[in-house]
Amino acid sequence: MGSFSVTHWLIFLAVVVVIFGTSKLKNAGKDLGAAVKGFKDAVRDENQAQIQDNQNRVIEHANTTTINHDKNNVS
Template identity: 65%
Template sequence: MGSFSIWHWLIVLLIVVMVFGTKKLKNMGSDLGGAVKGFKDGMKEGGTKPEAESPVAGQVTSSAQAEKTTIDVEAKTKS
């Protein structure tokens, strides 16, 4: 009784189809396939290095400019 036979799996499949319906199962399958494909594409793109790195909008690029805009948050509590 440790393993299920093919008949057990067919009955389980029949119950799942009756509960969810074929349309819902088809949509879930296509969503899952799209997610796996997107994950694989992301893994491929993640391995390549960008040719030219551009600074992100709002990112400080020079240390002199960073020192001018640095705010000491704890300045009010210091004595």
């Protein structure tokens, strides 16, 4: 009795459709899809910002290393 069969899920789905109607379910689906898309975009933007920050740190470190190396060669 711990899990539901396919028949139970079909009956549950039919009851949900009768209670809420297809238009409300369609709108809820659109809203959920938009929320998921917004979340994915936010995660992607954050990852790109972190990648850019890491690249800037590598370039800055390379420039600092080059400057220190040049100072050591001058003396």
